[in-house]
Amino acid sequence: MDLGLNVWAAFELSTLPQQVINGLLLGAIYALIALGYTMVYGVLRLINFAHGEVFMLGAYTALFASWFLGYGKGSTLETSGPANLMILLIASMCVCGIVGVAIERFAYRPMRSQPRIAALITAIGVSLLIQYGGALVLPIAPPPSINEKVNPYRGVVTMNLVGGDPQLLEGYEKAKIEFETAEKEWQAARDAKAPDEAIRTLRDKKNDADRTMGDLQRRMDNSGVKIRIPQGQLIMFGTTIVLMIMLTYLVMFTAVGRAMRAVSHDFDSASLMGINVGKIVTITFLIGSMLASAGAMMNATFLGTPLTTFFGVMPGVKAFVAAVLGGIGNIPGAVLGGFLMGIAETAVIWAGYGQYKDAIAFIILIVVLLFRPGGLLGSAKVEKV
Amino acid sequence: MNVKLRSAAFSAVACFVLGGLLAGCGSGGGSSTGDTGGTSGTSSTSGGSLQPGDQTPDPNKIKIGLVASINGDLKPWGMDSQNGALLAVDEINKAGGIGGKEVQLLIEDSNSTPEQGKTAAERLISKGCVAVVGEVASGITAQIALAAQEKKIPVVAVGATKTELPGIGEHVFRVCYTDDLQGPVMATFAYEELGLRNVAIVTDNKQPYSTYLSKTFRDSFEKQGGKIVDEQFYESKQTQFGPLLTNLKAKNPDGLFLSGYFTEVGPIVRQAAEAGLNAKFLGGDGWDSAEILTSGGDAILGGFFCNHYNNQEDRPEVKTFLEKWQAAFGGVPGTTMGALGYDAVGVALDALKRASDVNSAESVLAAISETEGFAGVSGVITLKGSGGNPDKRALVVKLAKEGQVYEKAYEVSEVKR
Numbered sequence: 150m151d152l153g154l155n156v157w158a159a160f161e162l163s164t165l166p167q168q169v170i171n172g173l174l175l176g177a178i179y180a181l182i183a184l185g186y187t188m189v190y191g192v193l194r195l196i197n198f199a200h201g202e203v204f205m206l207g208a209y210t211a212l213f214a215s216w217f218l219g220y221g222k223g224s225t226l227e228t229s230g231p232a233n234l235m236i237l238l239i240a241s242m243c244v245c246g247i248v249g250v251a252i253e254r255f256a257y258r259p260m261r262s263q264p265r266i267a268a269l270i271t272a273i274g275v276s277l278l279i280q281y282g283g284a285l286v287l288p289i290a291p292p293p294s295i296n297e298k299v300n301p302y303r304g305v306v307t308m309n310l311v312g313g314d315p316q317l318l319e320g321y322e323k324a325k326i327e328f329e330t331a332e333k334e335w336q337a338a339r340d341a342k343a344p345d346e347a348i349r350t351l352r353d354k355k356n357d358a359d360r361t362m363g364d365l366q367r368r369m370d371n372s373g374v375k376i377r378i379p380q381g382q383l384i385m386f387g388t389t390i391v392l393m394i395m396l397t398y399l400v401m402f403t404a405v406g407r408a409m410r411a412v413s414h415d416f417d418s419a420s421l422m423g424i425n426v427g428k429i430v431t432i433t434f435l436i437g438s439m440l441a442s443a444g445a446m447m448n449a450t451f452l453g454t455p456l457t458t459f460f461g462v463m464p465g466v467k468a469f470v471a472a473v474l475g476g477i478g479n480i481p482g483a484v485l486g487g488f489l490m491g492i493a494e495t496a497v498i499w500a501g502y503g504q505y506k507d508a509i510a511f512i513i514l515i516v517v518l519l520f521r522p523g524g525l526l527g528s529a530k531v532e533k534v
Numbered sequence: 535m536n537v538k539l540r541s542a543a544f545s546a547v548a549c550f551v552l553g554g555l556l557a558g559c560g561s562g563g564g565s566s567t568g569d570t571g572g573t574s575g576t577s578s579t580s581g582g583s584l585q586p587g588d589q590t591p592d593p594n595k596i597k598i599g600l601v602a603s604i605n606g607d608l609k610p611w612g613m614d615s616q617n618g619a620l621l622a623v624d625e626i627n628k629a630g631g632i633g634g635k636e637v638q639l640l641i642e643d644s645n646s647t648p649e650q651g652k653t654a655a656e657r658l659i660s661k662g663c664v665a666v667v668g669e670v671a672s673g674i675t676a677q678i679a680l681a682a683q684e685k686k687i688p689v690v691a692v693g694a695t696k697t698e699l700p701g702i703g704e705h706v707f708r709v710c711y712t713d714d715l716q717g718p719v720m721a722t723f724a725y726e727e728l729g730l731r732n733v734a735i736v737t738d739n740k741q742p743y744s745t746y747l748s749k750t751f752r753d754s755f756e757k758q759g760g761k762i763v764d765e766q767f768y769e770s771k772q773t774q775f776g777p778l779l780t781n782l783k784a785k786n787p788d789g790l791f792l793s794g795y796f797t798e799v800g801p802i803v804r805q806a807a808e809a810g811l812n813a814k815f816l817g818g819d820g821w822d823s824a825e826i827l828t829s830g831g832d833a834i835l836g837g838f839f840c841n842h843y844n845n846q847e848d849r850p851e852v853k854t855f856l857e858k859w860q861a862a863f864g865g866v867p868g869t870t871m872g873a874l875g876y877d878a879v880g881v882a883l884d885a886l887k888r889a890s891d892v893n894s895a896e897s898v899l900a901a902i903s904e905t906e907g908f909a910g911v912s913g914v915i916t917l918k919g920s921g922g923n924p925d926k927r928a929l930v931v932k933l934a935k936e937g938q939v940y941e942k943a944y945e946v947s948e949v950k951r
Contacts, residue, residue: 161784171776178774289609290797290825305808349729356729360788363812367786379808382776453801453829454773457607463771498777503767504739 161499166310167376168499169492174382176491177389181444182468183475183483184396185437191413191478192433194265195257198272200441201465202279203249207241207442208449208456209287214240215299229301234450237299238388241446242439249438250431258427283458290455300450302380314372321365328358381451392443393484396436400480405432413478474514476527485525489513584620584862586641591661595638596631596892598623598882599658601668601678602875606646607797610823611670611871615692616641618875619667621862622883632886639879644674652677659687664898665882670871672696672743679706688885688899690878693842693871695819696743703922707902709877709915711926713743716818716840717750717793718951719928719944723838724789724816725758727930727942734764734787734813736778736802738794741770747793747818755791758950763787768798775802779809787813795820800829807833814838822870827933837933838941843873843912844931846940855911870912877910881917884908 182204189197214237219226256275260268335351400406411419412429420426448464449456467490475486493513497506517525591597600619603612623639631637640661642654651674655666659681665688669675675694679701682689691699691708695716699706724730733755738744752762764785766778779802782790790806790813792799803815815837822841826834845856845866855876859867867873885901886892905917915924925946931938 161781164780164784167780168777171774171780174776175774284605289607290823305810353729356731356788360732363786363788367784377808377810379805448773452773453804453831455797455800455825455829457797459607459771463769464773495777498766498781501781503778503781506767507769 163372163374164499166374168495170376170378172492172495173488174378174386174491175495176471176488177386178444178448178464178487179468179471179490180484180487181389181392182441182464183472183487184393184480185441186469186472187475187477187480187483188409188433188437190472191480192409192416192430193257193261193268194416194478195268196272196469196477197252197257197434197437198269198465199252199256199275199279200437200468201461202276202283202458203245203252203438203461204441204445204464205283205456205458205461206248206279207245207438207445208460209283210241210244210442211237211446211449212456218299220298226298229299231301233299234301237450238443238446241442245438245442245445246435249434249441253430253434258430280458280462287456287458289457300381302384302451304380306378306380306383308376308378310374310376312373314369317365317369317372321362321369324358324362324365328355328362331355331358379451381447385447385451388443388447392440396440396480399436405429409433470510470514473524474517476521476524479524479526482524482526489525584617584624586616586620587639589640591640592638595636596886597638597640597661597663598879598886599655599661599663599666599668600639600641600875600879601644601651601654601658601666601674602641603646603670603674604641604643606644608646608670610825611693611869612644612646614867614869614872615668615670615875615878617859617863617867618872618877619879621858622876622879624862625858626883632883632892635892637883637886644669646671646674648673648677651675652681654678655681655689659685663687664893664895665690665885665902667875667878667882668692669694670874672699675706675708676700682706685895686899687895688882688902690882690902692874692878693819696746697923699922703920705899707881707905707917707922709881709910709912709924709926710842710874711928712923713747713750713818714951715926715928715946715949717747717752718754718949719840719930720791720816720818720838721751721754721758721760722944722948722950723930723942724791724814725755725760725950728789728814728838730760730789730814732761732763732785732787733789733791733816734766734782734785735762736766736768736782736790736792736794738798739767739769741794743818743820744793744795747820748791751791751793754949754951768794768802770795770798772798773801775805776809779806779811782806783809783811787811789814789816792817793820796823796826796829800826800831800834803830803834803837807831819870821933822938824868824937827935827937830933834933835935838930839933841870841929841931841938842926843870844929844938844940846938847929847943851909851911873911877908877912877915880910881905881908881915 185200186197189195218233252275256271257268260271332355335355338348338351400409408424408429411424412426471486471490472483474489475482490510493510494506497509602616603609604616619639623637627636640658640663642657644651644654651669655678658666666678666682667690668678670693672694675691676699679689679699682705683701686705689706693710694708695710695713697712697714724733735748735752737748756762764782766782768775768778792802792815799817799821817839819841821839855873856866885898885905889897889901891897903917905915908915913926917924927943927945929943930941932941
């Protein structure tokens with residue numbers, strides 16, 4: 150790792166469009182989870198540290214639902230369809246909605262009349278309770294991951310923005326033929342049980358041809374601009390956007406949404422104006438948890454990370470930072486913060502400083518908070534004494 | 535007062551409700567498939583008959599302590615190491631114990647964390663254990679070593695491969711190879727057997743294990759004449775790897791060396807295939823889990839990694855070990871830690887047989903450091919004059935649909951460091 154003078158050497162312009170897409174895909178999930186943090190903070194001024202754990206339970210629910218559908222251990226089902234994914238999504242949204250509401254009802258509501266710090270500590274307690282308590286009853290990295298069989302979307306969507314250099318294509322075709330003959334020779338030698346030395350020479354020849362071919366292919370790819378998006382991640386992105394639009398509609402154009410905004414604006418006045426504050430808080434937790442679990446279900450299905458009860462920790466922290474960056478309590482801010490985090494992280498990796506990606510993400514956060522203490526879209530309010 | 539009581543009651547109810555929900559999920563899933571048992575599928579402990587014995591220290595028995603990750607992230611490895619240890623102790627007791635005295639195995643859970651590992655070791659020492667066996671990970675082992683330092687209680691590490699360990703060679707010993715070996719083993723294999731020349735490295739920035747393994751691989755591979763075309767970093771628990779894979783693809787490597795743990799390697803390899811990366815995948819013993827096959831999908835098949843032991847190896851020790859395991863627990867060990875746990879306890883028991891006083895940690899320590907040519911399941915272990923690190927062979931295994939397939943064994947002298 151050199152922090153020397155060739156700062157620009159690592160920039161590979163041809164991968165830039167692909168990296169922008171990567172950043173958006175990453176940011177969409179951050180944004181989806183950040184929404185839950187920001188909504189709860191908006192109405193209660195409480196940082197719901199258990200939100201990451203709701204995310205984790207969402208992934209587990211999706212897994213159990215997939216077992217229920219018959220994709221468990223030793224399943225003989227080979228194919229799946231979008232209907233199954235819908236069932237998983239709805240199951241985990243329902244269960245997590247209930248879990249989120251239960252956490253609010255039994256852990257946070259009794260603390261509401263207490264100082265805010267008590268509720269905050271409770272939130273940390275609930276988070277640890279679910280992480281470690283869950284580890285006692287939930288299977289760790291259970292064998293058939295959802296990704297394995299239920300996910301029917303394994304393909305890749307490829308888009309050619311700019312075509313490759315035709316001359317390179319010609320060279321590539323030639324190299325490909327050379328490689329294929331070399332591979333056949335090597336195969337034939339292996340089948341004929343030729344002496345080890347001879348096989349090794351042929352194999353090296355094949356590998357050399359492979360390298361030449363790969364190199365030409367890379368140069369061809371780099372002369373054009375190509376974007377590859379795995380189908381699963383494309384669906385993930387699309388679903389996230391749809392959910393965000395639905396949320397916007399709910400908050401901006403319905404009676405419940407208006408009440409939510411009122412509670413967020415001034416909790417006590419809203420309750421004096423006849424708004425059922427308890428109900429609004431419950432709905433807020435319901436929606437926030439459902440969004441997180443949708444993210445969790447898609448994460449578990451399309452990315453293939455093994456489940457543990459600590460599955461929600463990392464996304465939870467990142468999303469929390471995104472929410473603060475955008476201005477905690479502000480819904481568009483959470484989305485903006487999420488996308489910014491995703492793109493900033495990707496940009497750092499693209500520039501060749503992947504080792505420092507979190508450090509740089511946090512420097513961005515600190516700089517933003519120095520100039521805008523309330524976050525990008527939030528407003529810094531002076532606490533009334 | 536009343537209000538406070540009420541809120542306390544609410545919190546208690548919340549615990550129950552949440553606990554109930556979680557348990558409900560677990561059993562619901564279990565009943566629909568019939569055979570999930572609520573435990574990890576990577577270790578084959580279900581239906582086992584050999585269980586940990588009475589945990590109250592018995593003054594008439596020789597006490598050996600085991601620190602195992604019975605809960606937490608390392609559970610699949612921890613359970614296997616515990617089973618291996620149980621098997622070794624059960625065997626010696628059935629054969630009449632040591633000098634007519636029975637051996638008692640006291641087990642404490644480290645919960646996969648170094649802090650709790652230290653407490654666990656302290657508890658075992660205060661119960662009068664003359665030797666402590668454990669752990670499967672280097673970070674936890676280092677804490678156990680510190681806990682045992684003052685009283686110079688001998689520690690036999692199961693799977694701690696980190697080269698630097700506190701007290702290694704003094705009162706800490708291991709039955710596994712070190713990262714100094716497995717990086718070069720994979721580099722030699724990649725260069726000579728696979729004929730790879732341009733390799734990229736992917737490192738888990740949060741794990742010292744991974745950063746060090748990447749370094750030893752890089753040094754050896756470059757020394758042999760290969761080229762490291764790129765190194766990319768991620769962190770444990772990351773789920774999306776698109777950005778770093780796009781960078782790697784632009785460098786067109788023939789091989790990828792992924793030095794992290796299976797929890798992230800599986801998803802990386804899967805996403806690498808989706809990103810259009812066409813390369814051979816290689817790694818260290820952090821890959822050793824059945825889970826990597828499900829999280830990696832078809833993309834991981836044909837990948838190679840370095841391991842301590844393989845169920846398929848054609849050696850008499852392995853065959854008898856597998857028969858004993860089958861009889862005691864059913865099935866085969868899911869990870870290599872079953873064999874290493876068995877060997878670690880084996881080394882301690884072997885030392886007890888030779889020790890002048892089985893109740894003195896000092897003489898047991900002296901006996902362990904004199905171990906010579908112990909025929910372990912994972913290979914011959916000699917600790918005499920080795921600084922605590924046995925010169926053990928390493929295996930390269932290939933991932934196939936049916937599991938880990940034995941590919942090649944490297945003796946220490948064959949590895950180009």
